[in-house]
Amino acid sequence: MSDSTNTETLSPEQVGPQPQTPLQEFWSYFSANTGAVIGLVFIVTMIIVALSANWLAPHSPIEQYRDALLMPPAWVEGGSWTYVLGTDDVGRDILSRLMHGARLSLFIGCLVVTLSLGMGILLGLVAGYFQGAVDTAIMRAVDIMLAMPSLLLAIAIVAILGPSLINASMAIAIVSLPHYVRLTRASTIAELSKDYVVSSRVAGASHLRLMFITILPNCLAPLIVQATLGFSNAILDMAALGFLGLGAQPPTPEWGSMLADALQFVQRAWWVVTFPGLVILLTVLAFNLMGDGLRDALDPKLKQ
């Protein structure tokens, strides 16, 4: 696919095109998907903004400017460049809140994905590797969780534990477990009968070594894709919980709860509602686009 570009850069000593390293091959598949690259660029920008929110944000996310309540965005009549995206009902700068919210959302995404991926891999490996009664028990539990809508289960867990950011993250991590368990188990079973695993077992590798060093690295591709999609789910679910008042508590600048706070001003100030939602949509979209690209790049079988 990169033949035409390669010919220009070939030095005279080279006789043929060099074989691509796995990373190069991955990138050539990934970059062929425009949407995925756009998603990646957006996410990288988001991470930079989130990390440097303290310096980039023009105002404090929780400072209330009492003389500037519900100011419209700068380009609208009555707006001012001091508050680029306007202010909310208690005079907090929306842009600054969104920037700090990015930090929160990405942090929650990381937390949820790490928790659920870790637990999911462990349970899936154990189920797939040992099979038998352990497998049945784990998979039954997973089926039960899949029978519940994830948001409802998360709401129930938060309702019981009490609304807070940490409880909400725990709840979302628990409800997203089943996918990781299923994926890990399926690929573990597929790998288990392959020759390299058998030979490693014959050579005397312990259970732990077989599970984590021999088998696991070969199961990672679908898990990476699922983890990317897990990010978008986590952000969406967290925003939904925040919107219902079950996630972050005020004055934390969380995107979902920003929307909930704005609810009563919908008619008077469109900007307090529009921007937080737009940011959620774009972030989730970016992760989904990137997930699609990763799937194409990591799993050539699914390519058309």
Add this chain to the structure above:
Amino acid sequence: MFQFIFKKLMLVVPTFIGITLLTFTLIRLIPGDPIEVMAGERGVSPERHAQLRAELGLDQPLLIQYKDYVVNIFHGDLGKSLITKTPVMEEFASLFPATVELATCAALFAVLVGLPAGIIAAVKRGSIFDHSVMTFSLTGYSMPIFWWALLLMLVFSVNLGWTPVSGRLDVTYWIDEVTGFMLIDTLLSGEEGAFASALHHLVLPSIVLGTIPMAVIARMTRSSMLEVLSEDYIRTARSKGMAPLRVIVVHALRNALIPVITVIGLQVGILLSGAILTETIFAWPGIGKWLIESIARRDYPVVQGGIMMVATIIIVVNLIVDILYGVVNPRIRHNK
């Protein structure tokens, strides 16, 4: 066939037991003493405390409590609301039609828009239409529906004034509840304009709730159609000189629809959990809004019973979909 159905039924039993265990444990996970928590800031006297403990059966050993809980479920008894004192089952039954009405309209919207969009996108693969369907469905799939609801409300209710902001019916109408389904009840009442009003109230919530399922159905239909369209028998049908429309509708669609049916069935869970958000925003008096309000009021028996009922409905629907899938596709039925 009977063996197949029986097998599927047997698989539901452990799942159902699991659900009862889950709802049973959930309420016992409340940190601290459940009665103190339920009583909230008002506190509770020691006598009343003991009385409540006995009333709720909390003085029994856990195993007995669980047995009682399951026995009560099979008698249709999910406990009483702490606040209204009415049985949870009764409240559920009175609110459920509203949710079903909303979810049905949303599902109709999703299927009626998603299915044709997916088919046309696959047939006209690579066209502008295909690209826009894919873009729209990816956007729809990533949509925070509570925000989508607010946007639509802002445009169509506030700015254009085409649709009402909330509720199921204008307050000027008073309709006797017969079936609980507003569209049917307004027709039965024969009152002029009532049906139109009910329909008006349904439009926005249905679109909002149907957006994600629509996106999923469109994507699934497209990819499944693409797969089928590349099969040899389609080429044969085409080369025989069959009308293109006939090839698509009669030959391709039939086989392409099999995975789509499953996906449509799986949307029930999404519809019911989406209903929680949609109903809260549009003040739609259904199960979702009821659950959220009960959580806010710490009405734990309602939360417990409501979740139990919703989960059961989803299991039953998934079971029906599984069985239908076997009916449509004999390969599934005979495969293990």
